[in-house]
Amino acid sequence: MKRTQFPAGQSISSSSCSEQRTKFLNIINLSHGAALGWVSPFLPLLQSEDSPLHTGPVTTEQGSWIGSILCLGGLFGAIIYGYLCEKIGVKKSIFCLVIPNMSFWITVYFSTSVYHLYVARIFAGMAGGGIIVTFPLYVADISDSKIRGAIGSLLGLSGNLGILLMYIVGDFLSYRTVPIVLSCIPVLFMISMSFIPETPQSLLKAQNISQAKQSFMFYNGIKRDEKQMAASQQEFEKLKAFILDSKENTQKLVVSDFTTPTARKAIFIGIFLMFLNQFCGVFAILTYAVSVFSESGSMISPGASAIIMGSIQIVGILASFVLVDLAGRKRLLLVSTFGTGLGLSCLGVYSWLRTQNADIEGFDWVPIVSLSGTVLLFCVGLCNIPFFVLPEILPAKICNAGNVISMISITIFAFISLKILPILLEVIHLYGAVAIFASTCFLGVIIIALFIPETKGKNLIAPESV
Structure with a gap:
């Protein structure tokens, strides 16, 4: 079904109202970020002789499954929540994110074997798949084109705050205490979203x-003022006419809709950006941060290094929040992708010299600095921009279908990158793994420069040319 947006120049919500109305989404995204970051502090514990599981220490192979099986859950989540958005509405679908997110924390608490953790990570993945499908639709429904990028970065900020939160609490709290504490977050989200209407x-x-009229007034922040009511009535009638007319004229998707030059290019760009987002390696590194720092020979303890890197993430997301609607999507993507590749290259060279027993005394600060710089530049653009560029480049008729295709592709790419990183660290060491990721980044710079258009401020009603 075609994604319908408010006509160009007729925003359904002001900037301030849009940002206020999306703050509740940040709560569940915070909890999901914590679920993503859970592997970093606890996988080393699970692999040690002090493992809290009755089945004993987790092997490298099992650890790679704990990290990557989340993506299989994401695949199911993207499909399920894409269907729910059409059947029950965007807001209700977002409300249902509580179910898999809470299920993750409950399963982790009661887990006694590695198989329980597989199930828990599938639940976490389902929540993530639901988030990447529902959040862009919600933001597109209630926000103006001038602030879509900023709101997308704000949502990314909450997810990264969740990862940092997990790095911190995972370094101080016990394995069983963490899920008890963090399960309070989805409960708070459930209470908060009860007061938010459907779009x-x-x-x-x-x-x-x-x-719909009451919801329109809510998302516009319109009070019971006679003058405001009269002005909003006219805007609402235009929105109603546009939506209902779009619904009446909606045609079923056919194969030919996906084979036009515009559609093929847009789908290629969408899938490639998802590939680049994952195979730049940053998400995998963040997932296994403590293990990576243990391998790197950092001068700081692995747990503290992960917390520092998580803090740098927040700085990067805040920079993205400011720059994405000022500098433009393409420019930030180029800078972000090249900088990510450069930072990984520095780490790889240091790691290789260390394995060669080279004289690198006094340079043990390189791992934390290079990885922090890598994460900073990743968060400025490559972390978030691919997700809200998609609705800006896909033709209107295939927007939903194209979005689902891209979301499914990112779960597959994430599964592969998370599955192979622990194995790569064991087989070709850290320098070999980051060499693969850095090469992907430099290839990405070329493709972005040649094929990806600037979409800053683009009208979503007719994104028919890319």
């Missing part, structure tokens, strides 16, 4: 006109 677009598609 006006979803309600109009369901023919709930009166509720």
